[in-house]
Amino acid sequence: MITSTNNSPLIKVSQLSKSFGTKQVLENVDFEIVKGEPVALVGPNGAGKTTLFSLICGYIQPSAGQISILGHQVGSAATFGKLAALPQDAQLDPRFSIAHQLNFYGQLQGFNKKKSQFEAERTLELVGLKEVLNEKPDSLSHGMRKRVTIAQALIGTPEIVMLDEATAGLDPIHARQIRQLVASLSAETTFILSSHDLSELERLCQQVLFLEQGVLRQHQNVSNDGLSQSQPTFITLRMAHTIPQFEQSLLAIEQVASVTQTQDKEYLLKINPSSALTLAFNTELLPIDIQILQLCHDNKWIYRQLINGKTLENQLFN
Amino acid sequence: MSKPSYIQQSLFRMWALAKFELIRLFLTKRGMLAILAFITTWFLILYYPVNSAVTIVASDGFKGMAEDTFGILGLSALLQWQVAEFTIYWLIALYSFPIFALGASSDQTCADRTRGTLRFISLRATRNEIIFGRFIGQVLIIAILILLTLLATTTMAWLRESALGVPALLKASDLFVQLIIVVLPFIALTSFFNSFLRSAKLTSVVTLLFFGLGALFISLISYNLSIAHYLNYIFPGVQLSDIVGQDKLTLVHYSIPLIQTGCYLALASIFMKRSAL
Numbered sequence: 001m002i003t004s005t006n007n008s009p010l011i012k013v014s015q016l017s018k019s020f021g022t023k024q025v026l027e028n029v030d031f032e033i034v035k036g037e038p039v040a041l042v043g044p045n046g047a048g049k050t051t052l053f054s055l056i057c058g059y060i061q062p063s064a065g066q067i068s069i070l071g072h073q074v075g076s077a078a079t080f081g082k083l084a085a086l087p088q089d090a091q092l093d094p095r096f097s098i099a100h101q102l103n104f105y106g107q108l109q110g111f112n113k114k115k116s117q118f119e120a121e122r123t124l125e126l127v128g129l130k131e132v133l134n135e136k137p138d139s140l141s142h143g144m145r146k147r148v149t150i151a152q153a154l155i156g157t158p159e160i161v162m163l164d165e166a167t168a169g170l171d172p173i174h175a176r177q178i179r180q181l182v183a184s185l186s187a188e189t190t191f192i193l194s195s196h197d198l199s200e201l202e203r204l205c206q207q208v209l210f211l212e213q214g215v216l217r218q219h220q221n222v223s224n225d226g227l228s229q230s231q232p233t234f235i236t237l238r239m240a241h242t243i244p245q246f247e248q249s250l251l252a253i254e255q256v257a258s259v260t261q262t263q264d265k266e267y268l269l270k271i272n273p274s275s276a277l278t279l280a281f282n283t284e285l286l287p288i289d290i291q292i293l294q295l296c297h298d299n300k301w302i303y304r305q306l307i308n309g310k311t312l313e314n315q316l317f318n
Numbered sequence: 319m320s321k322p323s324y325i326q327q328s329l330f331r332m333w334a335l336a337k338f339e340l341i342r343l344f345l346t347k348r349g350m351l352a353i354l355a356f357i358t359t360w361f362l363i364l365y366y367p368v369n370s371a372v373t374i375v376a377s378d379g380f381k382g383m384a385e386d387t388f389g390i391l392g393l394s395a396l397l398q399w400q401v402a403e404f405t406i407y408w409l410i411a412l413y414s415f416p417i418f419a420l421g422a423s424s425d426q427t428c429a430d431r432t433r434g435t436l437r438f439i440s441l442r443a444t445r446n447e448i449i450f451g452r453f454i455g456q457v458l459i460i461a462i463l464i465l466l467t468l469l470a471t472t473t474m475a476w477l478r479e480s481a482l483g484v485p486a487l488l489k490a491s492d493l494f495v496q497l498i499i500v501v502l503p504f505i506a507l508t509s510f511f512n513s514f515l516r517s518a519k520l521t522s523v524v525t526l527l528f529f530g531l532g533a534l535f536i537s538l539i540s541y542n543l544s545i546a547h548y549l550n551y552i553f554p555g556v557q558l559s560d561i562v563g564q565d566k567l568t569l570v571h572y573s574i575p576l577i578q579t580g581c582y583l584a585l586a587s588i589f590m591k592r593s594a595l
Contacts, residue, residue, distance in 0.1 A: 059437055059595040077324065080442050090434025095346045107334045108442035110327060152438055 008071065009034050010160050010190055011056060016065035018051050018214075025051045026214045029065070033207070035159070038182055038191040040201035042316065043211035049194045050088060052211065053164050056192075057085045070159065081109040084153040085162040088194075091145065094138045098124070098148055102155060109156045123151035126185075128177055143170045150178065154185070161185075162192045167200060179204060202312040210316050218316065235269040236262070236307035236314065237292060243301055253295065255288045262314050265304075331443045332451035339426075339455025340462075352422070353463075360467050363410055364474060371406040372478070395565040401486045403475045404493060407467070411497060412562055415464060416555050419501040420525055423456040423508040425518035427590075432516050436595050445590045453509045453583060457502065464497050496561070503554035503575045506582035513589035529553065554578055 009032040018026040026048045033039055043049050054060045056067055058075035072078040092101050099120050106116030124130045127147040137145055146169055153161050163182075167175035182191050182204055195201055201208070210218040239246070247259040250269060258270040271288055286294065289306060296303045322330070343349035374380045375397065388394050396405045427448065430436040439448060468490040475486040507528075511521045532553065539546040550556050557574045561567060 054594075057437070057441060059440065061592065061594075075440070075444065077327065077444055083441060085437070085441060087434055087437045090437045092438075093430070093433070093435050095342065095348065100341075104334065104338055105438060105442060108331055108439065110322075110330070149438075 009068070010070060011192075012066075012068040013052075013056070014066045014068075016052075016055065016067060017063050018048070018055060018060070019063045024214055026055070026062075026211075029211075029214075029216045031209060031216060033160075033190065033192065035190050036186075037206035038186055038193055038204045039207040039209060040205035040312070041192055041194040041209045041211070042196075042198065042201060042312075046213075047211040048214040049211055050164060051214075052209075053085070053087070053162060053192075053194055057083070057087065057162060059087070081156045082159045083162070084155070084158040084160070086146075086149050086153045086164060086166055088164040088168075090149060092137045092149065092152070094136060097134050097136055099133045102152055105152055106155050111156065119155045120151075123154040124148070126154055126181055127151045128174070143174055146170060147174065147178070150181075154189075157185075157188055159189060160192065161189050162194075164194045165196075166193065167195065167197065175200070198311070198313045198316070208312065208316070233271050234310045235271060235289065235292065236305075236309070236311050237267045237269060237303060238305040238307070239265045239267070240302035240304050241265070243299075246301075249295060249299070250292070253288070253291050254285075255291075262311075268310065268314055328444070328447055331447045332454060335439075335443060335448060335451025336455035336458060339452060340458055342455075343459050356418075356463060357466075360470065364407075364467075364470055367410065368403055368406045368471065369474065372402045375402045375405065392563045392565070395563055399489065401472075401475045401482050401489050403471050403478075404486070404489050407471045408493060408564070409562065411464070411467065411493070412500065412558060415460065415497055415501050416504045416558075418463075419456075419460050419504045420508060421522065422459065423505045424512075424521040424525070426452040426456060426509055426512040428512050428515055428517050428521060431595060440595055446587050449509055449513065449583065449586050449590050452512075453505060453586075456505045456509075457498070460501050460505065461494075461498055464494060464501075468494055499572055499575050500555070500558070500561075503578035503582060506579040506586070507554050510582045510586040510589065513586040514593050551578070554582075 011031075011033040013029055013031050016026055016029040017024065029048075029052065041049050041052065051060070055062050056069070056074065067074050069076070069079045069083050092098065096104075099117070102120035102123065103113070103116040106119045107113070111119060121130060121133065124133055127150050129144060129147055129151065132140060132144065132148065137148065140148065146166070150163065150166060153163065166182075167178050170178065179200060182193070185191070186204075191204075193201060193205060208218065209216060237250075242265055243249075247261065247267070250256050250259045250267065255272045256269050257272040260268045260270075262268045269292070285291075289308070292306065293303070295301075343352065375384050385394065385397060388397050393409075396408065399405050427436060430439065436448070443451065472483070472486040472490045476483040508521060508525065511524055515521050515524060533550075536546060536549045539549070551574065554575065556578075557571050561571050
C-alpha cells in the first residue's frame with residue numbers, strides 16, 4: 001500500500017465490498033491515495049473499475065466497508081468542489097448551451113456569476129474548446145462533447161479529479177492534448193484515471209490500482225521495477241524486426257541474467273543484481289543499457305524502444 | 319467577508335437548482351412551446367366557459383336555475399362571491415391545475431438520471447438539495463402559471479365592471495394560496511416517483527396507475543375492513559370535494575395536503591439517498 005506519512009490521504013477505502021444481487025463485484029478492497037502524481041485504475045472488463053469509481057463518487061452505495069474523501073463521508077457537502085469526475089457516458093443537458101451549464105455547475109460550487117463565467121471559459125480553454133462556449137452539446141461531435149465534460153470536471157480546480165475512460169473515443173491529437181492537460185495540472189490536482197490504454201497510463205501515472213474480478217491485486221508504484229534504482233533490475237527492449245537468436249546474443253552480456261520474449265519483438269531482460277559490484281571492480285565495463293545499445297549498433301539491429309524497467313503491461317500481466 | 323454557513327450554502331444550492339428549472343421552462347424552446355399551449359388553453363377557458371358562464375350566472379333569468387344547480391352540488395357558497403368570474407375559474411382551476419402539475423412536474427430528475435447529468439450535479443449538491451431544489455422549482459413554475467391565470471381573470475372582471483377590480487384582486491390572492499396548497503402534494507408525489515423511476519413517461523404511467531388502481535384496491539379492502547378507507551389519505555387531492563364548495567372550511571382542509579407534501583418529500587429523500595445515479 002502506498003501511503004505517505006506526512007500527507008493525510010485524499011481517498012481512503014477500507015474493506016469495501018459491493019454486490020449486485022448475488023453477484024459480488026468488489027470484495028474487501030483496501031487502499032489509500034495521497035496527493036501527488038496521477039493514479040491509474042486498471043483491470044479487465046468486469047473487474048469492478050466503474051463500480052469502484054461510482055462508489056468513490058457516491059453514485060451507488062457500498063454493500064460493506066467505508067470510503068473517506070478528504071476525511072469526509074462520500075456525498076458530504078464538504079467534498080463539493082474538491083472532488084470532481086468524468087463518469088463514463090454521462091452527458092450534459094442537450095437543451096442548454098455549454099456556457100449555461102458550466103456556469104450552473106460553477107454556481108453550485110459556490111461561485112458568483114462572474115467567477116462562474118470565468119471558470120466556464122477557463123476550463124473550456126484548457127480542453128481547447130473555448131469557441132463552443134455558446135453551442136449546445138448536440139451540435140458537437142462525440143469527441144468534443146467528451147472534452148466539454150472533462151472541462152466540467154476542472155471547474156474550480158478540484159483537489160481530486162476522477163476520469164473514467166477520458167480519452168476513449170478521442171482522436172489521437174486530442175487524446176494527447178488531454179494527456180498533456182492531465183500532466184500539466186498534476187501539481188495542483190490528483191487525477192485518478194481509469195483506462196484500458198496501458199501505455200497512456202504508463203506515461204501519466206506513478207501509482208497503479210489493479211483490479212481483477214473485484215479484488216485489488218496490486219497497488220504499487222509504476223517505477224518499482226527499475227527507474228527508482230541507479231542500476232536497473234529490469235530492462236524492456238522493443239526491436240523493429242524479429243532477429244534470429246536474439247535472446248542468446250543478449251544473454252552473452254555478462255550482467256543479463258535472463259531474457260523473456262513478452263510480446264512480438266519485445267524482450268524483458270532481467271539484470272543481475274550483482275552487476276553494480278562488477279561495475280565497481282571493472283571500471284572499463286560499460287553500463288548495461290549502453291552495452292545493449294552497443295550490441296544493437298554493432299549488429300545493425302534497429303531497436304524501437306529501450307525502457308528502463310518493466311512496462312506497466314508486463315508488471316500487471318507477466 | 320465571512321464564509322457562508324452550511325445552511326446558507328445549502329439554500330444557495332437549492333435556489334440555483336430551482337432557478338435552473340425556471341429557466342428550463344421559460345427560456346428553452348420546448349418550455350416556451352409548453353407555455354404557449356398553456357396560454358392558449360387558458361385563453362379558451364376564460365373566453366368561452368368563464369365569460370359565458372358569468373353572463374348566465376349574473377342574469378336574472380338564469381339566476382334561479384344556477385342557484386338550484388349549485389345547491390344540488392353543494393356549491394351555493396360560490397354564488398355569493400362578488401366576482402362571478404372566479405366562481406367558474408375556481409371550479410375549473412381546482413381540478414385542472416393538479417392534473418397539469420402532475421404532467422408538468424413528471425420530469426424532475428428522470429431525464430437527468432438517465433442521461434448521467436445527475437452525476438455531475440450530485441458532486442456539487444446533496445441528494446436532498448437536488449430533490450428539494452427541483453421541487454421548489456416546479457412549485458415556482460406552477461405558482462407563476464396560476465398567478466397568470468388569476469391576473470387574467472381579475473382583468474376580465476375589472477373590464478366587465480371597474481368596481482370589481484379590488485374585490486377581484488383580494489379573491490385572486492385568496493385563491494392563489496388555496497391553489498398552491500392544493501397542487502403541492504401532486505408535485506411532491508412526482509418528486510417521489512422521480513426518486514426511483516428513470517423516465518417522465520414511466521412517471522406519468524405510474525401516476526395514472528397509482529390513482530386508478532390504488533383507489534380501486536383501497537375500495538376493495540374497505541369493503542371488508544372499514545378502517546382501510548383512511549388509506550385514501552395517501553392520495554393527493556383527497557380533500558378537493560370538500561373544499562370545492564368553499565363552505566365550512568377548516569384547518570384540516572389545508573393541513574391534509576401539507577402533511578401529504580411532507581410525507582412524499584420525506585419518501586423521495588429516502589428513496590433518492592438509496593437510488594443509484
